[in-house]
Amino acid sequence: MKKLNSNLQALYTDLQQIVSSGSLRCHEPLAAHTTFKIGGPADIFVTPQTMGQLSQVLAAIHKADVPLTVLGSGSNVLVLDGGIRGVVLSLSDMRETMAAIDGVMTVSAGYMLKDASEFAYAAGLTGMEFAIGIPGTLGGAVFMNAGAYGGEMCQVVTKVRAVDMAGHVAEYNADELAFAYRHSRFHESHEIIGEVDIRLKEGDKDEILALMEDLTQRRESKQPLEYASAGSTFKRPPGYFAGTLIEQTGLKGLAVGDAEVSQKHAGFVINKGQASAKDVLNLIHSVQARVAEAHGVNLETEVRIIGEEAHN
Secondary structure, three states, rough: OOOOOHHHHHHHHHOOOOOOOEEEEEEEHHHHHHOOOOOOOEEEEEEOOOOHHHHHOOOOHHHHHHOOEEEEOOOOOOOOOOOEEEEEEEEEOOOOOOEEOOOOOEOOOEHHHHHHHHHHHHHEEEOOOHHHHOOOHHHHHHHHHOOOOOOOHHHHHEEEEOOOOOOEEEEHHHHHHOOOOEEEEEHHHHHHEEEEEEEEEEHHHHHHHHHHHHHHHHHHHOOOOOOOOOOOOOOOOOOOOOHHHHHHHHOOOOOEOOOOOOHHHHHOOEEEOOOOHHHHHHHHHHHHHHHHHHHHHOOOOOEEEEEEOOOO
């Protein structure tokens, strides 16, 4: 196995003083950490568990001047086959806090949206039902202003505590978060979301549960959840639905290797087994070209494409 260079090795040694041995690995295959089940290795893979660890880890990475890539649950990304150089920091173990006081939930960024929705239900709070089926962590959802079935994170988030690349913690109110469609201030600031406050209303638990079950059933009936994917592959173009355009172009079932346009929902590219990132990219490019030719609409990817291509 290829050794880390001296700078990365020194950083690895520093990180060993901050996080437990199970939270730090080198040459870690990222296919194990993305919902697409695709991706080459990270030079260093680290999973802090607390805001304190996150701050110290970021400070150490900043001091070492090493490239940093942040993952939540890996649900909205395609990691290329060559993997990612430098450090991949996963927030999936950031589960320090989940509490509700006077209608405000405070939740660490590593909890899955499903966990937060179910906790809100258990506390008799309504407003998070829309998120029950959205894959991904709370931090990733705030970063992307995720939404579904008429709800978006911008409707419920009131505060975010985040850490900058030098390890400094800051707190932002809702009006400072620059929420827009699939966007937040963190796209530009590159701070890491660590903890989120969510304001909800008291509700009837039976009604909350009924809505959660209805939305779950609707999602399961329409989306190819039985296959690995990164969620919706394309952004919704103004005035259209990406899946409808792709279906109208006759592209359901179009495949490159084990990457396929889902027969169940054309807006999803799925991994039927051993798809490579190159397969997925080639399929995406083919879909974009054919939809543009047929409808004059340019589809943009919603999935973030990160890492480097494999060197043959």
